Amino acid sequence: MLSAVLALTLLALVFGLLLGYSSIRFKVEGDPIVDQIDAILPQTQCGQCGYPGCRPYAEAIAAGEADINQCPPGGEQVIQALADLLGREPKPLDRERGEEKPPMVAFIDESECIGCTLCIKACPVDAILGAPKMMHTVIAEECTGCELCVEPCPVDVISMVPVKEDITHWKWPPPKEANGDAA
Amino acid sequence: MEVASTEGGKRRRGMKLWSFHGGIHPPGHKRESTTRPVESAPLPKELVLPMLQHLGAPADPVVKVGDRVLKGETIARPGNFISAPIHASSSGTVVAIEERPVPHPSGLSAPCIVIETDGKEEWHPSREPADHRDLEPAEIRDRVRQAGIVGLGGAGFPSFVKLNPGKTVKTLILNGAECEPYITCDDALMRERPEQVIKGAMVIRRAVQAQHCIIAVEDNKPAAIDTLTQTLRSEGVTDMEVVAVPARYPAGGEKQLIKVLTGKEVPSGGLPIQLGIVCHNVATAAAVFRAVELGEPLISRIVTVSGSAVGGPRNLEALLGTPVPDLLRHCDTDFEGLGELIMGGPMMGVALAHHQVPLIKTGNCLLAVSRSEIEQRPVVRPCIRCGNCAEACPVNLLPQQLYWHAQSKNLDKIQEFDLFDCIECGCCAYVCPSNLPLVHYYRFAKSEIRAQQEKKRKADIARERHQKRLERLEREKAERAARRARKQPVTDESKKAAIQAALERTKAAKKESSPDEV
Numbered sequence: 276m277l278s279a280v281l282a283l284t285l286l287a288l289v290f291g292l293l294l295g296y297s298s299i300r301f302k303v304e305g306d307p308i309v310d311q312i313d314a315i316l317p318q319t320q321c322g323q324c325g326y327p328g329c330r331p332y333a334e335a336i337a338a339g340e341a342d343i344n345q346c347p348p349g350g351e352q353v354i355q356a357l358a359d360l361l362g363r364e365p366k367p368l369d370r371e372r373g374e375e376k377p378p379m380v381a382f383i384d385e386s387e388c389i390g391c392t393l394c395i396k397a398c399p400v401d402a403i404l405g406a407p408k409m410m411h412t413v414i415a416e417e418c419t420g421c422e423l424c425v426e427p428c429p430v431d432v433i434s435m436v437p438v439k440e441d442i443t444h445w446k447w448p449p450p451k452e453a454n455g456d457a458a
Numbered sequence: 459m460e461v462a463s464t465e466g467g468k469r470r471r472g473m474k475l476w477s478f479h480g481g482i483h484p485p486g487h488k489r490e491s492t493t494r495p496v497e498s499a500p501l502p503k504e505l506v507l508p509m510l511q512h513l514g515a516p517a518d519p520v521v522k523v524g525d526r527v528l529k530g531e532t533i534a535r536p537g538n539f540i541s542a543p544i545h546a547s548s549s550g551t552v553v554a555i556e557e558r559p560v561p562h563p564s565g566l567s568a569p570c571i572v573i574e575t576d577g578k579e580e581w582h583p584s585r586e587p588a589d590h591r592d593l594e595p596a597e598i599r600d601r602v603r604q605a606g607i608v609g610l611g612g613a614g615f616p617s618f619v620k621l622n623p624g625k626t627v628k629t630l631i632l633n634g635a636e637c638e639p640y641i642t643c644d645d646a647l648m649r650e651r652p653e654q655v656i657k658g659a660m661v662i663r664r665a666v667q668a669q670h671c672i673i674a675v676e677d678n679k680p681a682a683i684d685t686l687t688q689t690l691r692s693e694g695v696t697d698m699e700v701v702a703v704p705a706r707y708p709a710g711g712e713k714q715l716i717k718v719l720t721g722k723e724v725p726s727g728g729l730p731i732q733l734g735i736v737c738h739n740v741a742t743a744a745a746v747f748r749a750v751e752l753g754e755p756l757i758s759r760i761v762t763v764s765g766s767a768v769g770g771p772r773n774l775e776a777l778l779g780t781p782v783p784d785l786l787r788h789c790d791t792d793f794e795g796l797g798e799l800i801m802g803g804p805m806m807g808v809a810l811a812h813h814q815v816p817l818i819k820t821g822n823c824l825l826a827v828s829r830s831e832i833e834q835r836p837v838v839r840p841c842i843r844c845g846n847c848a849e850a851c852p853v854n855l856l857p858q859q860l861y862w863h864a865q866s867k868n869l870d871k872i873q874e875f876d877l878f879d880c881i882e883c884g885c886c887a888y889v890c891p892s893n894l895p896l897v898h899y900y901r902f903a904k905s906e907i908r909a910q911q912e913k914k915r916k917a918d919i920a921r922e923r924h925q926k927r928l929e930r931l932e933r934e935k936a937e938r939a940a941r942r943a944r945k946q947p948v949t950d951e952s953k954k955a956a957i958q959a960a961l962e963r964t965k966a967a968k969k970e971s972s973p974d975e976v
Binding site: 313316319320328329400402440441443447450 | 510560562563564566568838865895898899901902904905906909912913916917918919920921923924926927928
């Protein structure tokens, strides 16, 4: 009887120590689920989801505050990937947030630009180059197409243009499906 | 398996050959275009030279509209390390630098330099003949790079990169297998200009310092094998060997040919150099010879014009940039009955959306298929899971699994089935009883995956830039706060002091000024 109690107490003690040690030794820094969600999001940083950037949205999803269908630039693909990751049912995109659009890039009509720097302050990825009273231009390669620079422009010379398709980025169209009823 | 190769009618013991998995025996259709010798295509009025005729970065133009250029003059320099310069194929005037339709399945336009020819064919004075034996390997590589030579077998990888293996090369293989139906440009080259192929092999061999050199030709080209062996003998070359490989499509695939010749398999995602092997196409070798020994850049190539809509199929030596319709017209093509124009062969070639495109470095064949032949193409039916495709696949993949996953756009799963090892040879589609366009599915899936990877790469950059921006804003805010904090205590005390000082100054001023007034 006593030996049994002793043995169990000892076991409990050993495992308790082991668990206590592991929780310190193998402590996970940060929140891995937030990183995983953030990796799926398109990083447009447009704020259409209602959060100031992709990472805050990822944190909100992880905390259960936001739904997975609030990212218009990501569209169906991101919703599907988030559903797979979080084990939830995919939903259609929340249309109130915006529509899924083909990739766009901002373009400044340089002859009309007055050099007010407002768009530079609005750009979430520092993709606009310029100085006060000097003409500004968009570094097209870095532009995420978030449209945040369009609104602040006092002279309305920023437009969103579709990304031009070239032969190096061209995608093969899906083949026509086989005729199911053996025509 | 012991295979004997012929040598001037006398049979001798050949080297041991191996075999690769799968493969097919499609009808060759090679006779049509081999009945007459290689002809020079007439000089076109206008040459259109795309800046991207190879794998890698596009070239950057170095000429302006209105410039007069001479034959062989560099008109665009490499845009990157993996790139190739472009040369004027004939003398004339640059009339435009603009986007023109290029031979690509998309039918999209790309930047081109357009030259109006003057008919004088005046060579640029930079041509400088040399003997490769006097040149160091690095000098040979440089000449090949300057000459803009890329793999002429179809892939178009810049050749100088493969001349700098950075490893000991045991075997140099010259690929003259030409296994794809209809195409005979390499066959014609080997029969008519064997010395160029062999000398090119010697130059490449010197550049890569290969111990051993094999010229591999499919055994359905006995004339080419005979000519090459005889030339080797008459030139007194003893350390090079012509090997006849059994004709089976795709024996000319780089990895398949290496398997047949050495019994070794190039690892998945690997390169032949890992096995100490370097492989070049025979036409590339001939171009290397012309570049190194004659100083001529790559400005022309032999192209097979064949197919059911072509009245007089043949091989043409054509200047790069020659409009494709000119070449088709020269071979009596029935434009009325033309259904589909394919660049490359019937198995791996791509159907062109436009006919008004120029000939480029990688254009080994123009296949004009008549409308009636296209109408006879069988109907596509659902997959019946017969598994014939897996038996035919030369890379030992499971084409049916790839098909299902491509169809359902399951891009993660399809990569687990080694989609990127697929060489798009088309054996699976050829044997498919349901006539499924399997290769199209794989090309679709590959381009989807590449696009996703590109998207991911850009997203990662955007994330980093956004993070850096937030950090910068945070830092600026902290700096501003610190500046304010530094100023604040000073102002409180110094304010009184400053007021005091100002009061005293005015008092002193009053005292000084008042005696005068009074």
